[in-house]
Amino acid sequence: MDTQEVIRKQVTDNPVVLYMKGTPDAPMCGFSAAAVQILEACGADNVATVNVLADNDIRQGIKEFSQWPTIPQLYVNGEFIGGADIMREMYQSGELHKLFQK
């Protein structure tokens, strides 16, 4: 399977996926740490995280997948939502909570 297919499978098999640097317990970048905190504050559970630092193919591939050059990246139900700034704005406006209400 090539990297783009791997990513497509990750974001469709899991309802919420965060591509980040490091892990939720040990984020390796302030923006990734903020993304994790925002998801926690929204009460999002079942968040699958992918540490891009552990897989260079994914690290490069995820940038092509959404034509988005930076990490973190949030996907909900297969759809690219945005990076850390967009997550923060959507959290503040209440839009992000709505994504996790079912």
Place this chain on the structure above:
Amino acid sequence: MDTTELIRQRLTALSPQGLEIFDDSHEHAGHAGARESGGGHFQVFIVSDSFEGKNKVARHRMIYQAVGDLMPAKIHALAIRAYTPGELDDINATPEAQERNSEPS
């Protein structure tokens, strides 16, 4: 030319009515990612008519595209706040903003 000026030049392509660029690199000097790429951390606050009718993802993509040649060599991380002039008026009209603006400087 410093990177802030380079970013400013690139973003003129979006005909901004308002543009502020902050260099936060000193706050992040030496962390793993910064060492790796050598690029700095920047914040961009930009107001432009060209964001009209575009969602946040589209706006950020426009900005990334404009500064793309600077990433990652010059820019390691870019925090973005992108508004249309109309949205900015709405934000400035909130009670919180009024209070903030009325504080003694």
